[in-house]
Amino acid sequence: xxxxxxxxxxxxxxxxxxxxxxxxxxxxxxxxxxxxxxxxxxxxxxxxxxxxxxxxxxxxxxxxxxxxxxxxxxxxxxxxxxxxxxxxxxxxx
Numbered sequence: 001x002x003x004x005x006x007x008x009x010x011x012x013x014x015x016x017x018x019x020x021x022x023x024x025x026x027x028x029x030x031x032x033x034x035x036x037x038x039x040x041x042x043x044x045x046x047x048x049x050x051x052x053x054x055x056x057x058x059x060x061x062x063x064x065x066x067x068x069x070x071x072x073x074x075x076x077x078x079x080x081x082x083x084x085x086x087x088x089x090x091x092x093x
Contacts, residue, residue: 012039018089049073 016035023031050070057069
């Protein structure tokens with residue numbers, strides 16, 4: 001299960017570094033708590049979405065049999081996150 005967080009292990013420290021530079025020192029705890037809450041929320045919602053989509057697209061009566069839907073959704077979300085990151089980081093310069 002921990003292999004799911006591999007890319008997050010690289011991204012989260014970088015995100016924290018960028019964000020903490022923009023927040024005053026007396027608000028760092030709130031920032032870290034909010035970021036950790038967001039990570040926990042995605043750890044709950046992600047498996048629900050992926051298993052539900054996998055179940056839907058692998059049923060025998062499904063019109064489209066696509067067992068790789070979870071990977072496709074993950075790819076789309078990663079591309080969206082990359083585009084969003086590029087836009088936000090360009091505005092921060």
